[in-house]
Amino acid sequence: MTQEMTQTKTSLVIADDGEVVIKIQRRIYAKNSFDRFGDDMCGLILSYLSLRERSVCEFVSKQFQRTVFKSVVDITIDDKYMKTRASMKMLATIGRKCPHIHTIDCRGISNRYTKQLVVVLPIFRDNCPHLRHIYCNLNEYTDELMPEFGQLVTRIGNICPNSNQQLFHCHRLSRLNVCGISTVFDYTTRELLVKNLQRFEYSYDRRDNNQLLSAFVAGNLSLRSVKLIDNRYDSYESWTELGEQLTRLPQLRELALILRPHYSLDVFLRPIGQKCPQLKRLSLELGSKNTLRLCHNSFDSLGCYRRLKRLDLTINVVMSDVFLDRLKLCHRLTHLSLNSRQINNNLFVNCDKHWPRLQCLSIQRTSITSSCLDHISRLPALQTVEFDCDRLFSGILVNRKHIGSHFMNNVCEDLLTRSAKLKSIEIRRNAYSETWADTWIR
Numbered sequence: 027m028t029q030e031m032t033q034t035k036t037s038l039v040i041a042d043d044g045e046v047v048i049k050i051q052r053r054i055y056a057k058n059s060f061d062r063f064g065d066d067m068c069g070l071i072l073s074y075l076s077l078r079e080r081s082v083c084e085f086v087s088k089q090f091q092r093t094v095f096k097s098v099v100d101i102t103i104d105d106k107y108m109k110t111r112a113s114m115k116m117l118a119t120i121g122r123k124c125p126h127i128h129t130i131d132c133r134g135i136s137n138r139y140t141k142q143l144v145v146v147l148p149i150f151r152d153n154c155p156h157l158r159h160i161y162c163n164l165n166e167y168t169d170e171l172m173p174e175f176g177q178l179v180t181r182i183g184n185i186c187p188n189s190n191q192q193l194f195h196c197h198r199l200s201r202l203n204v205c206g207i208s209t210v211f212d213y214t215t216r217e218l219l220v221k222n223l224q225r226f227e228y229s230y231d232r233r234d235n236n237q238l239l240s241a242f243v244a245g246n247l248s249l250r251s252v253k254l255i256d257n258r259y260d261s262y263e264s265w266t267e268l269g270e271q272l273t274r275l276p277q278l279r280e281l282a283l284i285l286r287p288h289y290s291l292d293v294f295l296r297p298i299g300q301k302c303p304q305l306k307r308l309s310l311e312l313g314s315k316n317t318l319r320l321c322h323n324s325f326d327s328l329g330c331y332r333r334l335k336r337l338d339l340t341i342n343v344v345m346s347d348v349f350l351d352r353l354k355l356c357h358r359l360t361h362l363s364l365n366s367r368q369i370n371n372n373l374f375v376n377c378d379k380h381w382p383r384l385q386c387l388s389i390q391r392t393s394i395t396s397s398c399l400d401h402i403s404r405l406p407a408l409q410t411v412e413f414d415c416d417r418l419f420s421g422i423l424v425n426r427k428h429i430g431s432h433f434m435n436n437v438c439e440d441l442l443t444r445s446a447k448l449k450s451i452e453i454r455r456n457a458y459s460e461t462w463a464d465t466w467i468r
Contacts, residue, residue: 073097077120098124099156104134108142121149129159133183141167147175164189172196185209193219200224206231207238221245227282229255236267243274251280253309262289269294273301282309287343291324299330307336312343329355335383341366354380360407363388371398378404390414403444411441412452 072080072094080094101124107117121127130150132143140163150157161181162168169192172179176195182202185193190209193199199220204210207228210220223246243249252272265288272278281298285291291312298305308331328334334356350373353362359381369392377384384405391414402411438451 069093069096077101095124096126099126100129100131101127102131102134103146105136105139108135108139108146114142114145117146118149121146121153125154126156127154128156129161130157131161131181133161133163133181135163137163137165137167137186140165143168143171147171151175164192168192190219196220201226203227205229206234207242208233210242211238218242218245222248224248225251227253227255236264236271239268239271243271247275248277249275250277251282252278253282253284255284256286265289266293269297273297275302276304278302278305280307280309281305282311282338284311284313286313287324292327295325296327296330299327299332303333305331306333307338308334309336309338311340325350325352328352331356333358335359336361338363339365341368344368357381357383359384361386363390364392365390367391371395374398374401377401378406381405383407386410386412388412399441400444403441403448405445407447408445409447409449410452411448411450412454414454 068089072083072090075083077098080098083090084094085091101120103117107113127150130147132140135143143162144167147160157178159180160175160178161183162179163183163185164172165186166189169189172192172195176192177198179196180198180200182193182196182199184203184205191212193210200223202210202220202223202225205228208231209228211218218241226246226249252275254268256268272281281302329352335358337353337356337359338361339350350364350369353373357380360383362381362384365388369389371393378401382405385407387402387405387408387410389412394413402408438453441451442448
């Protein structure tokens with residue numbers, strides 16, 4: 027016999043004499059009935075489904091109809107929604123059934139289909155009263171949209187040539203990605219088109235100069251994250267001036283630099299570490315057109331980054347064995363990623379003393395010895411380890427055929443046992459077109 031569960035429903039009833047009476051009614055649900063769970067629980071479960079799966083579940087029950095689309099608050103639109111009339115019709119249906127959407131990401135739409143946004147965006151505007159953010163790219167087809175939707179544009183992925191005038195309408199813009207700093211200025215009046223940005227990513231253009239960068243920084247002192255791609259081989263004066271401009275950002279938290287260093291990195295990095303006390307994440311990718319050797323003092327300035335918690339290093343240039351010893355000065359690190367073929371295993375000797383807060387460690391393209399693993403296991407706060415398994419145990423290749431039995435049984439289990447807080451070890455390999463990963467979890 028099916029067991030029954032009871033719940034109560036409270037209601038107010040007005041009697042004939044005008045007295046308000048509280049009436050409690052009992053609801054009886056079968057044990058196998060989903061109705062015994064509230065809409066909140068049902069909505070939480072359905073939130074893990076994809077949009078297509080939710081459309082199928084809509085017909086399960088009335089409760090599903092009420093809750094299946096309630097948790098859809100953002101949507102990413104790419105070319106697959108724009109190619110056919112059927113796809114466009116489905117997008118219109120989504121707009122009507124998901125009134126709680128507040129963010130639309132259109133950056134995945136290629137220039138070929140951007141003109142369809144003239145039809146798509148009004149659908150969401152009319153059906154989604156909570157719409158507050160639109161992420162998009164700027165090109166000739168978005169020109170007519172900006173006067174109406176520019177106030178909603180908060181992130182821009184890229185800007186096509188001669189489309190930067192549309193920035194005039196984007197007063198709430200917080201994130202921007204451009205190919206050159208000159209893009210954010212009016213080509214005729216040299217007026218700055220964007221102000222009060224939070225995140226900015228750009229690469230040098232032949233028209234760029236430090237005067238433009240100075241004017242941009244003056245109007246965007248609110249910047250918290252900057253990514254710079256430098257391929258120009260400028261003069262020493264331009265190199266140091268660039269570093270000085272970055273020191274004017276008092277709110278800077280994250281800095282990512284893709285550089286081809288031809289001067290000492292210390293001259294560039296030291297002023298930033300000294301004058302940007304809020305900086306907590308630093309990412310450096312160092313490469314060279316020709317074979318260049320980094321100066322021995324290039325990382326001496328890391329001791330100035332007092333609050334640095336995350337450090338990502340990708341090094342594709344020649345360096346000495348003691349080049350990275352200054353990493354030991356970053357005692358507050360919680361995340362460390364190293365990608366280089368020239369990292370000396372001595373770097374990890376007494377690493378538990380140098381990085382007592384380190385939680386996540388990622389090592390790629392580096393030979394790992396059993397002695398090195400022994401030092402790593404002593405890190406007191408370590409929770410996650412990631413290895414590139416193409417180079418393990420002094421360069422001995424561990425292939426996919428043997429990694430399951432040999433490596434897991436003899437290394438991973440031992441490492442998990444010795445490290446008190448270690449939760450997972452991930453082994454990755456990228457070989458030709460094959461990419462795979464194995465994970466061991468405590």
